[in-house]
Amino acid sequence: MMAGRKAAWHINPAYWFLAPALGAIFTFLFLPVAAALLLSFTDFDIYALGNPDFLRFVGIQNYLHLLQDPLFWKALLNTAYFALLGGPLSVAVSLGAALLVNAKLVRCKGFFRAIFFLPVVTTLIAVAVVWRYLYHPRYGLLNYGLSLLGIGPIDWLGDPHWAMPAIILMAIWKNFGFNMIIFIAGLQNIPEHLYEAARIDGANAWQQFRCITLPMLGPTFLFVAIMTMIGYLQLFAEPYVMTQGGPSNSTLSIVLLMYEEGFRWWNMGYAAAVAFVLFAIILAATLLQLKFRRADDA
Amino acid sequence: MRKMAPRVWLLCAWLLAFLAGCDTGTEQTVVVKFWAMGREGEVVQALLPAFERRNPGIRVRVQQIPWSAAHEKLLTAYAGDAMPDMLQLGNTWLPEFVALRAIDSLDERIRNSAAVQTADYFPGILATNVLDGITYALPWYVDTRLLFYRKDVLASAGVTAPPTTWAAWIEAMTRVKARVGGDRYAILLPINEWQQPVILALQLGAGLLKDNDSYGDFRAAPFRQALLFYVEMFHRGLAPPVGNSQLANLYQEFANAYFSMYITGPWNIGEFNQRLPDSLKNQWLTAPLPGPDARTPGVSLAGGASLAIARSSPHKEAAWKLLEYLSEPAQQLEFYRLTGDLPSRRIAWRDPLLADNPYAQAFWQQLQRLKATPPIPEWERIASKIGQYCEAMIREAMTVDEALAALDRDVDALLEKRRWLLRKRR
Numbered sequence: 001m002m003a004g005r006k007a008a009w010h011i012n013p014a015y016w017f018l019a020p021a022l023g024a025i026f027t028f029l030f031l032p033v034a035a036a037l038l039l040s041f042t043d044f045d046i047y048a049l050g051n052p053d054f055l056r057f058v059g060i061q062n063y064l065h066l067l068q069d070p071l072f073w074k075a076l077l078n079t080a081y082f083a084l085l086g087g088p089l090s091v092a093v094s095l096g097a098a099l100l101v102n103a104k105l106v107r108c109k110g111f112f113r114a115i116f117f118l119p120v121v122t123t124l125i126a127v128a129v130v131w132r133y134l135y136h137p138r139y140g141l142l143n144y145g146l147s148l149l150g151i152g153p154i155d156w157l158g159d160p161h162w163a164m165p166a167i168i169l170m171a172i173w174k175n176f177g178f179n180m181i182i183f184i185a186g187l188q189n190i191p192e193h194l195y196e197a198a199r200i201d202g203a204n205a206w207q208q209f210r211c212i213t214l215p216m217l218g219p220t221f222l223f224v225a226i227m228t229m230i231g232y233l234q235l236f237a238e239p240y241v242m243t244q245g246g247p248s249n250s251t252l253s254i255v256l257l258m259y260e261e262g263f264r265w266w267n268m269g270y271a272a273a274v275a276f277v278l279f280a281i282i283l284a285a286t287l288l289q290l291k292f293r294r295a296d297d298a
Numbered sequence: 299m300r301k302m303a304p305r306v307w308l309l310c311a312w313l314l315a316f317l318a319g320c321d322t323g324t325e326q327t328v329v330v331k332f333w334a335m336g337r338e339g340e341v342v343q344a345l346l347p348a349f350e351r352r353n354p355g356i357r358v359r360v361q362q363i364p365w366s367a368a369h370e371k372l373l374t375a376y377a378g379d380a381m382p383d384m385l386q387l388g389n390t391w392l393p394e395f396v397a398l399r400a401i402d403s404l405d406e407r408i409r410n411s412a413a414v415q416t417a418d419y420f421p422g423i424l425a426t427n428v429l430d431g432i433t434y435a436l437p438w439y440v441d442t443r444l445l446f447y448r449k450d451v452l453a454s455a456g457v458t459a460p461p462t463t464w465a466a467w468i469e470a471m472t473r474v475k476a477r478v479g480g481d482r483y484a485i486l487l488p489i490n491e492w493q494q495p496v497i498l499a500l501q502l503g504a505g506l507l508k509d510n511d512s513y514g515d516f517r518a519a520p521f522r523q524a525l526l527f528y529v530e531m532f533h534r535g536l537a538p539p540v541g542n543s544q545l546a547n548l549y550q551e552f553a554n555a556y557f558s559m560y561i562t563g564p565w566n567i568g569e570f571n572q573r574l575p576d577s578l579k580n581q582w583l584t585a586p587l588p589g590p591d592a593r594t595p596g597v598s599l600a601g602g603a604s605l606a607i608a609r610s611s612p613h614k615e616a617a618w619k620l621l622e623y624l625s626e627p628a629q630q631l632e633f634y635r636l637t638g639d640l641p642s643r644r645i646a647w648r649d650p651l652l653a654d655n656p657y658a659q660a661f662w663q664q665l666q667r668l669k670a671t672p673p674i675p676e677w678e679r680i681a682s683k684i685g686q687y688c689e690a691m692i693r694e695a696m697t698v699d700e701a702l703a704a705l706d707r708d709v710d711a712l713l714e715k716r717r718w719l720l721r722k723r724r
Contacts, residue, residue, distance in 0.1 A: 046675055047715060049377055050398035054719065137544065158544040160693070246490055247541060248689055263370045265679050 040272035049266065062273035072274070074249050075257040078164060082253065083232040086168040091221075091228055093176045098183030099213075113184070117177040124174070128241040131170050132157070157243055160250035167238050167251050174238075175231070179224050186220030187213070222293050226286055233282050254278050328616045329357045331382035333372070336365045338386060338439075338603070341636045342624070349623045356616045369678075376400045383611040384620060387435060389426040389604050394675040396429050401606040402614065403432045404621075413622040418643050422600045422668030429673055435604035436625055437642035439633065441563045442598045443493060443587075444664045446570065448558040450581040451478065460585035462596070464527065467588045471536040474558050483538045486548075486557035487531065489692045490541040492685035493599060494561055499524035500669040501590050501597050507680075507709070511672045512717045514680075514709030516702045525691065525698050532692045539692050549573035552582075561587070563601065567657045568638035584660035586667070600668040602642065640665075676712050683708050 040062055042048075048055035066072050101112050119127065134141050135156035143153045156166040190213065198208050214221075236255040239245055245252035245260070254274065262271030334342050339362030346358050361382065363371050369391065375381050376398055387395060395401045408414050416424060419437055427435045447460060452470065455477035461467035471484035478484075487494045499506065504520035507513065515521070531537045538557070545551055552560065553574050560566075570582060589596035605624060607617045623629060630641035631649050640661055641647060652658045671677050687701040696704070 043715065045715060046373070046394060046398055047719065049373075050400070054715075056718075155544065158540055246689075248693060248695060249686070263373075266373055 036272045036275060039269055040276055042269045044268040044272075046266045058269070062270050063277070065270070066273055066277060071249065071252070071257060072254075075252045075254045078249075078251060079233060079235055079253045081164055082168060082171075082235050083229060086171055087225075087228050087232045089168070090172045090176055090232070091179060091224055093172055094179035094224070095183050095217075097176060097180045098187060099209075101180070102184055102187045113181070116180055119174045120177040122174075124237050125241055127170070127174055128238075132242065135166055158247055160248045163243055163247055163250045167235075167242060170242070171232075171235070171238050175228075179228060182220060182224055183217070186217045190216040218293075222289070226289055229285055229289065230282055233278070233285065254281075327355055327357050328613050329359055330384060330613055330616045330620055332358055332360050332384045332617075332620065333363055333375075333382040334360055334386045335363050335368045335603070337637055338639065339363060341633070344636060345624065345629055345632060349620060352623075353616075353619055356619065358620060373398075379610065381608040381610050383613050384605060384607055384617040386438060386603050387606050389423070389435070389437070389600070389602055390671060390677055390681075392427060392435060392604065392606070393429060393673045393677065395606070396434055397675045400609060401434050402609045402611075403434060404436065404607065404618075405433050407618050408433060408436075411618075411622060414625050418645055420642065420644060420665050420668070422665070422670065423602055423642060426600050426602075426670045426673065427604050435606035436621060438603050438605045438624060439630070439637075439639035440602040440642045440665060441565070441640065442601055442661065442664050442668060443497065443561050443563050444598060444660055445585045445587055446552075446560045446562055446566060446582060447585060448552070448555060448578075448582050450578075451555050451558040460583070461588045462586075463588050463592055464590050468531075468536075471531070471559070472534075475534075475536050478555055478558070482555055483557045484536045485531065485559040485561075486540075486545075486551075487528070487537045487561065488542045488545075489532075489539055489689045490685050492681040492688065495525055495528045495688050496671065496681070496684060497561070497587065497598055498528055500599070501587075501594065507672045507674075507713075510720060511674050512713050512720055514706040514713070516684075516705045516709070517699075522698065522702060525688070525702065528688070529691050529698060541689070553578055564640050564658075564661055565638060584657045586660055586664045595667045597667045597669045598664050600670040674716065676716060679712055680709050683712075 041057060041059060043056045043058050043062070097116055100106065101109055101116065106112065133139070137143060137153050137155040137158065140156070142156065146152075146154065154162055156162050194212050194216070195208055198212055203211070234255050235253040236259065239251040239253055239256055240259070243251045245256050255278065258271050258274040258278070261267045261274060332342075333339070339360060343360050346360070350357060368388075372381075372385065372387075372391075372395070376395075381400065385401075387401075392401075408416060414436065416433070420440055423437045423440045427433055427437060445460060451474060452458075452460075455470070455473040457470040457473055461470045474484040475482075496506070499521045502520035502524050504518060504524060505515050506521065508515040508518075532539050548560075549569065551557060552570070567584070571579075574582070587596035587598050605621050607614055607621065611617055624633075625643065627641070627643045627646040630643050630646045631651060633639060634641055634646070635651065640658065641652070647653065647658075647662060652662075671681070683705060687696070687705045690696040691698055691701045
C-alpha cells in the first residue's frame with residue numbers, strides 16, 4: 001500500500017529533464033495545430049479580424065464547401081499529377097546520378113557531386129528567372145534545341161498542357177541532388193565483398209545491380225520515397241514564382257491554394273480546412289507506403 | 299531567501315535610470331512610421347529632409363515594402379497589432395481596411411486644414427477614398443489606364459489619328475494587323491488581367507454587382523456585350539492570347555511591333571522613354587480610351603494610391619502633418635519629377651512640366667472621365683475571378699455565357715458573408 005502511494009507521488013526525474021523540450025513542442029506545435037483545427041470550423045476572414053462579433057462557427061461547412069469547390073479538385077489533381085509523375089522521376093534521376101558519380105571509373109567524384117548538388121542550394125528565385133528564359137517560347141534555349149530537331153516551338157509556361165511538365169522538369173533538376181547524396185551514402189554502405197562474390201559467380205553488371213544494389217538500398221529507398229512524396233505533395237514555391245498557379249490554374253497546387261485563400265484573401269477558416277485535408281492526404285499516403293514496404297519485406 | 303548582492307541592486311538601478319533616460323529622449327522627438335510601397339517608398343525619402351527641417355520635433359522612418367507583398371504585410375501587421383502610423387494604400391484596398399477599422403477618418407482634420415483642399419482633387423479619384431460619406435484617405439498620386447500606341451506603325455497602316463470609338467478602334471486594329479502580318483498583332487491585352495474587360499464593361503454602363511453590391515451582375519446585357527467585344531479581339535487575331543508572365547520583355551516586343559497598342563498606366567511613360575531604342579523616341583504616343591460610340595465617353599478606371607493614418611497610431615497629429623506636406627502641390631510636382639507618378643492635386647498640373655508633356659496630357663483628359671469599381675472589401679477577389687474566367691473564354695475552354703454564369707455563381711458565393719452582414723445591420 002505504502003509503496004504504491006509513494007510511487008504515485010513520485011515523478012520520474014527524466015520528465016523534469018524533458019519538460020522544457022515538451023513545453024516548447026506543446027506551445028509551438030500542438031497549440032497552433034489545435035488552434036488551426038478550431039479555426040477550420042469557423043469562417044474567420046477580414047470581417048472577423050476587424051470585429052470578433054462577425055465570426056461565425058460554421059461546423060464542417062468549410063470541409064463540405066471544399067469538396068464542392070472545383071478549384072480544390074483542380075489543385076488536388078495538379079498536385080497528384082506533380083507528385084505521381086515528378087516523384088518517381090526525381091527518385092530515378094537521383095539514383096542514376098548517384099550510380100554514375102559513385103562508379104569506379106569516374107574521376108573527380110567530389111567535383112561532380114558538388115556540381116549536381118549545386119541546384120539544391122541555389123536560391124529558387126534566381127533559378128526561376130533563368131528557367132523562365134530557358135522556357136521562353138521564342139527566345140528560349142529549350143525551344144531552340146527542339147527547333148534543331150525539327151520540333152515546333154512549345155509555349156512552355158503559357159500553354160495549360162505544358163506548364164505542369166515544365167514545372168516538373170524544373171523541380172527535378174532543382175531537387176535531385178539532395179536524394180543523390182543520400183543514395184551515394186546508401187551505395188557506399190554496400191559491402192564490396194558482395195559484388196566480388198557475385199562477379200566470381202559470373203553475374204553481369206545488370207544482375208549485380210538488380211540482385212545486390214537494389215535490395216541493399218531498400219531502407220534508403222523507403223526514406224527517399226517518403227521524403228520525396230511529402231515534399232512533392234507540398235508543392236508551392238515553384239509555381240508560386242514561375243506561374244502564380246496559371247495558366248488557367250493548370251499549376252495551382254494545394255499549398256498554393258491554401259496560401260492564396262489564407263494570406264491573399266484572408267479566408268483563414270477555409271485555408272485551415274485546406275491544410276487539414278492536405279495533412280490527411282499526406283498521412284494516408286505515408287501509411288500506405290509503409291504498409292507496402294512491410295508487405296515487401298515479409 | 300538569499301539576499302541579493304549589492305552589486306545586483308546597483309545594476310538594477312543603473313538599468314532603470316538608463317530606461318528612464320530613453321523615455322525622456324523619445325518624448326522630445328516623435329517618430330512617425332510610414333510604410334510606402336515599391337519605388338514610391340524608395341523615392342519619398344528624398345522629400346523628407348525638408349519636412350524634418352520644417353518640423354524639428356518629428357522624425358519620419360520610412361519602411362519600403364514591395365508591392366507584391368504589401369497587401370499581405372499590411373493585413374498581417376494589423377492582425378499582429380503592429381501597424382505603422384501612416385501608410386500608402388492602393389485605393390481599391392481602402393474598403394478592406396475600412397472594414398477592418400484599421401484606418402482613421404480624416405474629415406475633422408481636412409476641415410481644419412489650410413493646406414488640403416478637397417475641391418482641388420480629381421473628383422473621380424477622391425470618390426474612391428470616401429466610404430459612406432466619410433473620407434478615410436487622401437489621394438497621393440493618381441493613375442488610370444489608357445491607350446499607348448505606335449504612331450509610325452499606325453500611320454503606315456493608314457491610321458492617322460488614334461481611334462475615339464469602338465468601331466474606329468476595331469477598324470484601326472484590323473488595318474494594323476493586316477500591315478504587320480501573321481505573327482505580330484495589333485494590341486496587347488494580357489489575358490490574365492481583369493482591368494481591360496472591366497473598363498470596357500464600365501464604358502457600357504455595367505454595374506458589375508447588384509442589390510447593394512451583394513450579388514454578381516455579370517450576365518446583365520452591358521457586361522455580356524463588353525465581353526463579347528473583348529473576346530472578339532482575340533478570336534479575330536488582333537490580340538495575342540498571352541499572359542503577363544509570357545512576355546519576357548514588354549518593351550522589346552513593343553519596339554519590334556509585336557503589338558502596336560497597349561492599354562496601360564502612367565508608370566509606363568517613364569519606362570517607355572527609358573527602355574525603347576532611340577530610333578523610337580518620338581514614334582509612340584498616348585491617347586484617351588475610345589468609347590463605345592461617339593456620344594458615350596471612353597471612361598477608364600479610377601486608380602492610384604492614397605495616404606491614410608492608422609487608427610492605432612499614437613502620433614496621428616504628426617502623421618497628419620506629413621500627409622499635409624506630401625499633399626502640397628510643390629511636393630507633388632517634385633514627386634512626379636522623381637517617380638513619374640501623376641499628381642493628385644489638379645493645381646500641380648498647371649506646371650509646364652506636365653502642361654507641356656504630350657504623354658501626360660492624354661492622362662489629364664482621361665482623368666476627367668473615370669469610373670470606380672464597387673467599393674467593397676471583396677472586390678480584389680472578385681476581380682481575380684473575372685480575370686480567371688476571361689482567360690477561360692479567350693482560350694475557348696468556356697463559352698462567354700457559360701463563363702458569365704459561372705462567374706455570377708462564384709461571386710454570389712463570395713458575397714455570402716456580405717449579405718449576412720447587411721441583414722445583421724438592418
